[in-house]
Amino acid sequence: MFLRNQLHIDRIRCLCDSICDGHPEEMTTRSSRLEPIPVPSRRQVLRATIAGTAAGVLTSAGIELSVPRQAQAQSTLSPDAALQMVMEGNQRFVERRLTFYKEDLAILQQNTAEKQEPFASVLSCADSRVPVELIFDQSIGHVFVNRVAGNIATSEIIASIEYGVAVLGTRVLIVLGHAACGAVKASIAAKDVPGQISSLYRYIRPAVDEAQGDVEKTIRANAKIQAKLLKDSSPVIASAVKDGKLKVVAAYYDLTDGKVTLLD
Numbered sequence: 096m097f098l099r100n101q102l103h104i105d106r107i108r109c110l111c112d113s114i115c116d117g118h119p120e121e122m123t124t125r126s127s128r129l130e131p132i133p134v135p136s137r138r139q140v141l142r143a144t145i146a147g148t149a150a151g152v153l154t155s156a157g158i159e160l161s162v163p164r165q166a167q168a169q170s171t172l173s174p175d176a177a178l179q180m181v182m183e184g185n186q187r188f189v190e191r192r193l194t195f196y197k198e199d200l201a202i203l204q205q206n207t208a209e210k211q212e213p214f215a216s217v218l219s220c221a222d223s224r225v226p227v228e229l230i231f232d233q234s235i236g237h238v239f240v241n242r243v244a245g246n247i248a249t250s251e252i253i254a255s256i257e258y259g260v261a262v263l264g265t266r267v268l269i270v271l272g273h274a275a276c277g278a279v280k281a282s283i284a285a286k287d288v289p290g291q292i293s294s295l296y297r298y299i300r301p302a303v304d305e306a307q308g309d310v311e312k313t314i315r316a317n318a319k320i321q322a323k324l325l326k327d328s329s330p331v332i333a334s335a336v337k338d339g340k341l342k343v344v345a346a347y348y349d350l351t352d353g354k355v356t357l358l359d
């Protein structure tokens with residue numbers, strides 16, 4: 096497992112546009128195949144066009160695209176380092192200094208086509224105002240994102256997160272609540288709603304009770320309760336935490352300033 100991860104890490108390092116300080120022969124060979132070619136293919140032109148469009152959108156939104164950071168060696172990170180990496184990414188997002196986009200997305204796509212080794216898992220709400228990779232300034236292959244309205248730990252979500260931890264080797268798990276969460280508001284109101292929407296309520300009810308119906312307090316309490324639930328109900332997650340391989344934290348995303356704050 097570690098050997099496999101290390102090979103992948105070295106390959107990422109070599110193929111990124113930052114540093115390359117020694118790597119297996121396999122990677123050297125692959126790297127040499129990826130030398131820039133004089134005439135771009137149609138696919139490359141398409142990628143560049145898409146890239147340019149995205150850059151334009153971000154720039155017009157007042158978000159600066161600054162110097163790229165180096166690709167990271169995911170599986171060798173400590174849980175604390177993994178947490179620090181996503182929080183630093185959020186700081187770049189808050190300061191409008193995004194770097195994810197400057198990573199070579201075409202190369203990242205090639206590297207992640209066959210397998211993935213993200214360093215962080217996130218359980219967030221499905222809310223469209225919480226674009227997880229963007230607010231943590233992370234690109235393809237870095238974050239294993241699990242989304243459901245109310246960022247709740249259902250059995251399916253737990254299974255998905257367990258996969259991230261046990262199979263993919265994520266080193267930090269962030270349960271991310273956010274301001275003005277509609278699922279939390281609906282759970283507090285507990286009105287009749289169409290279809291199966293109300294099935295979300297029972298997961299959020301403990302936070303509603305704890306915070307006595309205050310929306311913001313309930314959102315924060317819910318993130319903490321779901322994080323604790325994940326740690327307590329999943330032997331896979333509990334074991335990884337006990338072995339020092341994983342850190343589980345609850346956090347709150349402020350829609351107005353883009354800042355993520357750790358709870359507890």
Ligand SMILES: [Zn+2]
Binds near residue numbers: 220246275278279
């Ligand atoms: Zn929400």
